[in-house]
Amino acid sequence: MKPLETSTVGIVGLGLMGGAIALALRSEGIIGTTGRILAYDHNRDTLAAAQAEGIIDAGSYAAESMLGHCDLVFLCLTPTKLLRFMESQMAAFQPGTLITDIAGIKGSIVAAMERTLREDLDFIPGHPMAGSEMGGFIHARSCRFKGKNYILTPLKRNKPENLGFLKTLIYRMGFGRITETSAQEHDRNIAFTSQLCHVIAAALIDCEPDTEITRFGGGSFEDLTRIAMLNAPMWTELFIENQEELLQRIEQFAGSLDKLKSYIARGAGPELEQCLQTVRERRASMV
Amino acid sequence: MKPLETSTVGIVGLGLMGGAIALALRSEGIIGTTGRILAYDHNRDTLAAAQAEGIIDAGSYAAESMLGHCDLVFLCLTPTKLLRFMESQMAAFQPGTLITDIAGIKGSIVAAMERTLREDLDFIPGHPMAGSEMGGFIHARSCRFKGKNYILTPLKRNKPENLGFLKTLIYRMGFGRITETSAQEHDRNIAFTSQLCHVIAAALIDCEPDTEITRFGGGSFEDLTRIAMLNAPMWTELFIENQEELLQRIEQFAGSLDKLKSYIARGAGPELEQCLQTVRERRASMV
Numbered sequence: 001m002k003p004l005e006t007s008t009v010g011i012v013g014l015g016l017m018g019g020a021i022a023l024a025l026r027s028e029g030i031i032g033t034t035g036r037i038l039a040y041d042h043n044r045d046t047l048a049a050a051q052a053e054g055i056i057d058a059g060s061y062a063a064e065s066m067l068g069h070c071d072l073v074f075l076c077l078t079p080t081k082l083l084r085f086m087e088s089q090m091a092a093f094q095p096g097t098l099i100t101d102i103a104g105i106k107g108s109i110v111a112a113m114e115r116t117l118r119e120d121l122d123f124i125p126g127h128p129m130a131g132s133e134m135g136g137f138i139h140a141r142s143c144r145f146k147g148k149n150y151i152l153t154p155l156k157r158n159k160p161e162n163l164g165f166l167k168t169l170i171y172r173m174g175f176g177r178i179t180e181t182s183a184q185e186h187d188r189n190i191a192f193t194s195q196l197c198h199v200i201a202a203a204l205i206d207c208e209p210d211t212e213i214t215r216f217g218g219g220s221f222e223d224l225t226r227i228a229m230l231n232a233p234m235w236t237e238l239f240i241e242n243q244e245e246l247l248q249r250i251e252q253f254a255g256s257l258d259k260l261k262s263y264i265a266r267g268a269g270p271e272l273e274q275c276l277q278t279v280r281e282r283r284a285s286m287v
Numbered sequence: 288m289k290p291l292e293t294s295t296v297g298i299v300g301l302g303l304m305g306g307a308i309a310l311a312l313r314s315e316g317i318i319g320t321t322g323r324i325l326a327y328d329h330n331r332d333t334l335a336a337a338q339a340e341g342i343i344d345a346g347s348y349a350a351e352s353m354l355g356h357c358d359l360v361f362l363c364l365t366p367t368k369l370l371r372f373m374e375s376q377m378a379a380f381q382p383g384t385l386i387t388d389i390a391g392i393k394g395s396i397v398a399a400m401e402r403t404l405r406e407d408l409d410f411i412p413g414h415p416m417a418g419s420e421m422g423g424f425i426h427a428r429s430c431r432f433k434g435k436n437y438i439l440t441p442l443k444r445n446k447p448e449n450l451g452f453l454k455t456l457i458y459r460m461g462f463g464r465i466t467e468t469s470a471q472e473h474d475r476n477i478a479f480t481s482q483l484c485h486v487i488a489a490a491l492i493d494c495e496p497d498t499e500i501t502r503f504g505g506g507s508f509e510d511l512t513r514i515a516m517l518n519a520p521m522w523t524e525l526f527i528e529n530q531e532e533l534l535q536r537i538e539q540f541a542g543s544l545d546k547l548k549s550y551i552a553r554g555a556g557p558e559l560e561q562c563l564q565t566v567r568e569r570r571a572s573m574v
Contacts, residue, residue, distance in 0.1 A: 129503065129506070130506075131505060131506075148505065148506075149501075149502060149503065149504060149505060151502075151503065189500060189503040190503055192495060192500060192503070193500060193501070193503040193504045193507065194505055194508070197491075197508050197511050199544070199547050199548075199551075200487060200491070201511070202543075202547060202562070202563055202566045203540055203543035203546075204483075204484075204487070204543075205566045205569050206543040206546070206547070206562060206566050207539045207540050207542060207543035208479060208539070209569070211569060211572050211573045213479060213480060213573075214480070214574055215436060215464065215466045215476075216436065216438065216466070216473070216476040216477055216479070216480040217480045218435065218436060218480065218481055219435075220480065220481055220484035220485065220488075220514050221479070221480040221481070221484050223510045223511070223513065223514070224487065224488070224510070224511050225573075226510065226570075227510070228569075228570040229567050229571050230563060230566075230567055232560050232561075232563035232567055233560055235563055236556055236559045236563060237556075239559065240551060240554050240556055240559070243551055243552070243554065247548065247551060250544065250547075250548050250551075252495070253490055254544065255494060256489075256490035256491075257486070257487070257490040257537065259490075260486050260489060260490055260493070260537075261486075261537050264486075264527060264533060264534060264537075265534055267527050267530065269523055269524075272523045272527070273520055273523040274519075275489070275493060276489055276517060276519035276523060278493075279489045279492045279493050279515050279517075280517055280519055282498060282515075283492045283512055283513075283515040283516050284516050286498045286500075286501045286512075287498075287501055
């Protein structure tokens, strides 16, 4: 790879996360004046706005014309679109391009890339844990990377120097912790920390039609349901794509919910208090 | 009632909320130099600290010696302790004292007060929706009242002028919205916005022993489980005291959770997406 400062980075999909990555690369001075940030998106207005604001150097409405110039490409697409993009654009990448993505599930992507990726390309699957309920490029500035988690699920064939290059870039964008794991482990854990939480938030809103109930809110309800303002098509895709792990996680949670319900129903004060005390200590020990 | 500025306010229980109320009364200049803020607590160190910091004018380790001086008393105790306190101290209040509380359930308190309150005392049940997972006087400064909800469940016998007086005080402390409702309606809605959310947070932590799972956190899990750092004895009491309403709310939530689970299990994309879209819109419309 070229030095970071002089690299040309291509962003495919200038939505919330694509926009936030472009902003970070620019505002942290990671891509210097001798490097370039390019973007491909189907929305010409977004590209024009991003260029006018100086966030990207040039926008492209045709992926082929951009990919041939890029040393590093961030695929900022949902899983299905990502796989479709890679299938149709595989020939357009420069030889040796380092490619990474941001998709919220990794199993199907890793499997497809192990099978179909061009020999000379290096694809390192990634997942920046820094989304927001506000979607789209217009909200990119609301995405905060500082101190956040980033998961990488490297392929066996990834070049160590490329992995090192990407990790340096991730830390420079402000992320606080990178975890390298398998795609399977990622999907199993994300089903819990992210997908299950979104299912719970959605169920909380789904079960109560009275929107005036917020008169009785003291912060808990608001905090638990903020993520219910989700991007419905994207989360539908993520939930169904990670069906098996997510269903297991829902059952795991429902088991504990049932246990607490039974303590309450039986008026089992000491057992309930002991359980809540353990929960309190476990949560407090989490970093 | 005397004018607010010259009133003597007594705080019974100088914990998180008692402390936060004393701080608000003082820092907002609500109780002027001709008024006084007194506090009763079983912890002498807390009283000494609060007095040294100028948050209260005097602390009392014996309730009787304080209550005889107060025009207005905030009972900042859990429901059981509140009822026990009122039973043992009923004779100690000044004639005509306006009394209010902050307990998270209202049914049992209203029922007891309707039955046992001295004729000349005016007890207005209240619930400031501004708690925090950080308990105790030491965290009182972390309680923010600004713009928060406050629920009042007045008794039939409450004097209109006292209700007006208390409402003025609540707004001056910074609260943004006061809802007057019945104790039953309070308990039914609080079971949803507060108690159910705490049960869900506790179940989420209870069901996963791996504290390292936060490496995969992106904010959702952290937001949903912050309140799992709850005060175990207090919440045990609140859950069991409001058992009937809370169990109904848990079932209501579990019904929606089951519905979402079934969409995911059946890979019912369009139904799932439609449901998530409705949820998104409903949550976005909540104020």
